[in-house]
Amino acid sequence: MANGTTTTIPHDSGHDAEHDKPQRSFFRLVQRPQQGCHPVIDWLTTVDHKKIGIMYGAFALLFLLVGGVEALMIRAQLFLPENDFVTARLYNQLFTMHGTTMIFLAVMPLNAAFFNYMMILQIGARDVAFPRLNAFSLWSFVAGAVLINLSWFWEAFHGGWFGYAPLSTKDYNPGMGADFWILSLQILGVASLAASFNFITTILNMRAPGLKMMRMPVFTWMTLITSFLIILAFPAITIALVELMFDRHFGTHFFDATFGGKPILWQHLFWIFGHPEVYILILPAMGIVSEVLPTFSRKPLFGYPLIVMSGAFIGFLGFAVWSHHMFTVGLGVVATTAFSLMTMLIAIPTGVKIFNWIGTLWGGKIHFTTPMLYSLGFIWMFMMGGFTGIMHSSVPVDHQQQDSYFVVAHFHYVLIGGALFALFSGIYYWMPKMSGKLMNETWGKISFWIMFFGFNLAFFPMHLLGMAGMPRRTHTYLGDMGWNEWNMWSTAGAMILGVGIGSAVVQVVYTWAKGKKCGMDPWDARTLEWATANPPKDYNFARIPEINARDQVWANKYGKPEEKSGPGEPEPHGIHMPDRSWYPMSASFGLFMVGLGMVFHKQNFLGWDHTLEMVYIGGGILLLSIYLWALEGPRGYHVHPEED
Amino acid sequence: MSETTRKPNFSPASKKTIEGESTRFFTFFNVILTLIGLTFLELILIILPFHEYVLLTGLIVLSIIKFGLVIWYFMHLRWDQIFLTALFMLGLILASGTVAALYLLFPAGESAANKEAPAAQSGAH
Amino acid sequence: MSEATAQHSHDEADSHHVAATNTGIPNKKLAMWAFLASDCMFFGTLISTHLIYRRVNPDVVIDGNVVPVTSIFDIELTSASTFILLMSSLTMALTVSAMHKHNVKAARWFLLSTIFFGSLFIGAQVYEFNHFVHNEAHPLTLTNTIFGSTFYVLTGTHGVHVLIGLIWLTTWYFYSFSPKFNEENVMDIEVTGLYWHFVDIVWILIFPLVYILEYI
Amino acid sequence: MRILRILTLSVTLLSLLLFSGCLKIDQNQSALDPKGPVASQQADAFYVTLYLTTFLWIVVGGAMLYAVWRYRLKKTDDPNEIPEQSHGHPIIEVGLILFSAACLVVVAVPTLQGILMTKSLPEEYQEGAITVDVTGYQWWWAFDYPEEGVTTANELVIPVGKAVKLNLRSADVIHSFWLPKLAGKVDLMPGQENFMWIQADEPGMYWGQCAEFCGDAHAYMLFRARAVPQEEYEAWLADLKDGPEVPVDAPEMPEEYSEQVVQGKKVFMQNCYSCHMVGGKGGVNGPNLTNFGSRATIAAGWMENNTENLFNWIKKPHEIKPGNYMWYGVPMKTPGGGIITMEGLKEADLSDEDIHAVVAYLQTLK
């Protein structure tokens, strides 16, 4: 592959001389970092989707461990009845922060890491449509994540990850924990929305020539659908959080029943977001599995159009079932029935996917690599979680299960056995792409089996606990309820699961540093990301490939002659690369300051009580950054890769 | 080009564009006249002696027409790729569906404030 | 006006710098439409909140008295602002049209009128809010009724959208004198215009749903 | 590698077996040990879904495992071999979709039955049905019998074999009324009244718990329902209506009571009466204590009702239930929107003697 020599020449636009001046930021406030700048500056100011993807992944793994430690503390407390390892308040903070961390800071950004890194390569593009906006998404995610974890040093939120009003209003939650939670989620929402507009535009507009929509890899399809879910679901929670914030700080009564407010409205608005959110977590996972299974069965995906369509169908239906989280709040017969039946319908498109995955295995040549093992584990465990979901969709059954440990079992089966297993599958599968190094197979398999065993030991007993009447979110329980043994097993399993996840993360870090180098296409894979160097050059492809078939890389190796294709024309003036920029990060920093200042509104921040000024300064930084960002333009330089 | 436009660097637009945009110029005026007319109709509706539901339907139809006129002409959907219309409709339909479903989920006049809630009576927090 | 003409004018504006896209739609425009689809959900949620609370609390009680909302509202003023916002939409459309013709001078004038109408609208809203809050007989504040909360938060969010639009348009106005202002910006201004028109259509919904409905 | 795999697999299977071995389903709060019509319907519906999904899990999971085993790369195989590149099969797809839809109908039927059964009290259960108004507080329960004009707390008493209509309300945040052996839960929403009904087919003590997270001491918000034969129920009602033997506002105490009880009553009047009712008089911010001495538990079902526990509870209620309003005082909204706090025991500074006295007094309330 291209051993590219890169020459930097000024952007040649042919139109005006302004472009040829040295690339400096507006007002020359900060030098716009150039190629060959210090690595730290390079990473902070990068607009390269691959570096951004790696940072998303690194932060996500970090927060996976943070959320995991929180989970293990939860389980340690529940090991024995009437245990006092943690206080009630701390326990309540732990499960709130655990849920929030795992969903918003671990699984979503891990998905985003692969969207960023792999989706772009899969469509044969050089970068996203708006590279600086992409960097802004990353840094805003970091800002939100840091903000919510800072809350541990003051007061962490203790209202559950769905923050039901009125418990989350000032009357019942007077501390600043709720404010940390509200503002962090708002900032994380900005990050997710910005990233999603970017991905939608990129996928629709920037595919390689010949890559029709129905030739796109399924992972790219799921990225597209997930991005749509994000832009259509997040507004609901944003507005709900705004209303809650007004209740807490500006004296309104949106959720105060004594003034005619309806706490139930919070639940509706939250779940209008919340249910699509769970598909936001799982669809990318399904996309990963749809890449891994064909590769290691050495067969194309069975029923590709159906898998794609069922993904879209799941996404669409996902907006029509939110009240299945509210079967016990007294909705009335018609609404309850409608939401119950709609929920059941989702089993059909999901089933279609599972059947087609099995169809993919059928008649293949199955290579038992680590990523394959994780994907198979995914199918099996996710299916089980899906089935308990179907139990929940039946109203009378859910009347017993709602808010019990059965629900905790359901969603950990879909979230760990589902999302997390698939994400680890993705990590092991794509690590050679991202680092140019192979993960160790033996250790990978050992980790998988530890995880698989620990996971089932931790969460299977929770089904039984739920049916035996143990409510979730209780920091303690009496010893004579018949729950003791299962809780002990469960805690033991959680610790084993923790070891499994920890060991896998260690392997990731180890591989990154010292892994065994590998060639360009170690898995004999199918899709476009494997048609370039490991890791890819800054510009991804020296020449944008032309696409004549669904699995182009496979077709090039083994396909019919008419399906094969070569790289397209070289760019006449070299490849245009956008410049690095400071402003995405400074804009996110402004956002962070606004958030922090608002959390500390009327409070004292480290001895400083001008927190309102902090909001203004943060807002100023944000605004100024946006202006400077707009004025500096993408700019860029040209690269002339030596042909391969 | 004139004195003031000398600094920004614009080449003359093609003849076709200029012709097209000039035709649109009049379309835009027709649209705004219709919009203003419809708004007047909305205001007149208030004083008409029809049944509430008739008026309500009228109001909704009128706003949908106005809405449509703006996105179709002012926002150029008429002249742009159909894909953009589909994209926007996705959001619009989902949003309207959600508004409608939510609205129907809350029965009229059933709030605590109208009924002297038990919470209010007991006086506790 | 034929499809062909229309198509042509767009190609014209984009062909210089923007690489060809798969859909033929420029990136910024596509992203803006996606944003608007998303914004539908934002306002959908706010409008739901308002309508639901209006439905479950039919009486607006201020200081212990049931106050008819029509006696708070000032429909003449609101109708006037509605016309104003519609007019701003027209001038915005004309701005974009002029930009397509590369007639920067005309575009500037239309832009200025859009800014003028937009500011007028915001002015009217500030006046309206002020008027409601300081109403002698029955002041309507953000906190004294749930109607006040939903009303101010919904119309206020709309107002913030208008304000952002105004800042954006004003920036363009000044930028249009810069030597850097060029044909690439035709698309940018069209995108700003899309945003502006959206703010207008949201008002087209708010006007009947929040105001006129009270009179029926 | 292979050995490791077999090992872990067998350990997994073994532990699964172990679980099913110790599968007993009659725990205090088990939903699988129904003792009333609603819970029975719900348990039946659960079993329908359980059998169906277990069947599907085995079939579909089995198909997957079979495919994995059948088409695995064997030692003798050429790893680079390319199997036939099949793309899909419409008839199989459509068949499976129809099959899934049929399975869902099986789930939908008991679902609809359950919805209809719980939406209001069915005709056939109406005879002799009683009504109880349930109000949830942080973190205890008030049970009012509107037809009888009596109130009790944390321990519901109901007649066996009679339906009980429950009107559910909340005084503060959302709670959820869950009595697994009699019925699944329904939430107590502020500003809204919810309905459910229960019926106990056998006498006994049933365990229940708040199921919706409601703040610091959520885990301690338990309750009991005692189902008793009709006569006993009526006797209990009569007893409750009679009020306590030692009326809380009587100026003179009957002779037979000890000094301690007399003292206890005084302490009660000074420190407890503003929040707790006894015999129709007193405050409403805490549980009604009229028949307190005959209750099996204290602290909303968390502890057995005995002298020692009661003493500890009154001495340091906040250490037993964090955030306890009995200790810290009850914040109450004033009509103007402000908050005033009803003083709690924190300010009272009771001596051990006083506490012993008040314990003695409470135990006379039968």
Ligand code: HEO
């Ligand atoms: C990744 C996340 C994820 C996913 C994918 C799902 C998938 C599903 N969920 Fe779950 N869920 C998720 C995450 C959560 N759910 C929850 C709660 C929850 C509740 C409310 C429970 C309660 O609080 O009382 C219900 C009713 C469901 C239903 C479902 C259904 C029907 C599906 C379906 O999508 C599953 C479909 C899959 C199936 C069915 C298996 C494969 C199908 C085959 C093989 C075809 C044949 C099958 C049949 C015909 C049945 N979920 C909560 C709790 C939130 C909280 O309270 O904190 C979370 C986090």
Ligand code: HEM
């Ligand atoms: C080491 C692995 C994990 C363990 C041992 C674990 C354990 C638990 C336990 C015991 C609870 C219930 C606490 C309670 O109700 O009192 C819980 C809640 C939760 N978990 Fe996990 N979990 C793990 C990983 C994950 C992952 C990966 C996710 C998401 C992707 C996740 C999402 C959640 C959510 C959303 C809740 C609900 C929080 C709430 O009630 O507000 N968990 N977890």
Ligand SMILES: [Cu+2]
């Ligand atoms: Cu859901």
